[in-house]
């Protein structure tokens with residue numbers, strides 16, 4: 308495809324709903340140009356996850372990418388020898404994933420299906436060697452149910468999510484996001500922010516026994532690899548920066564004062 312028509316196609320697909328994943332295509336055309344600095348951006352996320360993928364090994368694996376969005380991580384897995392099914396509830400995201408596949412990744416073993424994690428269709432899926440659950444947990448209204456469904460599909464899951472970042476991040480807390488529903492991108496709405504300990508407790512209830520953890524209260528997002536069976540990744544030392552009780556207290560106090568000032572100034576309802 309020549310550069311001009313590629314740019315037109317990309318823009319057309321982005322009209323109804325802006326692109327989320329940044330793909331760098333022919334002649335340097337990008338689907339979502341702009342700074343890739345925050346942990347939620349796909350290239351930064353991949354950089355953080357790459358050592359985990361390398362340790363686990365992707366070649367020959369059957370992978371389920373839940374909430375695959377426009378397929379950036381599905382394509383990465385397939386490029387590295389995995390067979391991938393990417394599922395997402397949002398058809399517009401999958402339209403873009405299939406555009407990338409048809410035009411740039413045709414030969415890769417990545418397929419996409421429009422499936423809701425809470426549906427019978429999801430229950431009917433096969434089991435997989437590995438499940439990816441990236442940027443997903445804070446986007447679903449009932450994380451416990453989603454996790455119970457996921458746990459039926461694989462003995463090994465890689466989570467990356469927007470975790471609780473104030474208060475005692477290493478206690479089992481969940482916080483309901485104060486952001487309003489995202490009308491322009493409904494499935495991009497935020498619900499619960501879970502601390503990594505909360506996620507781990509839920510996973511233990513549904514049979515996961517082994518964990519590798521990356522978390523730091525100074526960052527917005529955490530990573531947790533969970534397994535029902537042993538794997539060499541679980542021998543790696545966790546990378547957790549603990550906030551400590553004094554800083555936890557300060558963090559709570561700051562939030563409390565912000566609310567009180569909001570009520571006094573009339574910006575927050577009492």
Ligand SMILES: C[S@@+](CC[C@H](N)C(=O)[O-])C[C@H]1O[C@@H](n2cnc3c(N)ncnc32)[C@H](O)[C@@H]1O
Pocket residue numbers: 349352373374375376377380394395396397400422423424425440441442443446447494495
């Ligand atoms: C923020 S994106 C994360 C995309 C990608 N995994 C990543 O890390 O870059 C979350 C995705 O989850 C999808 N999603 C939300 N609720 C879902 C559900 N109930 N079942 C399947 N997918 C869902 C959204 O449509 C969206 O594409």
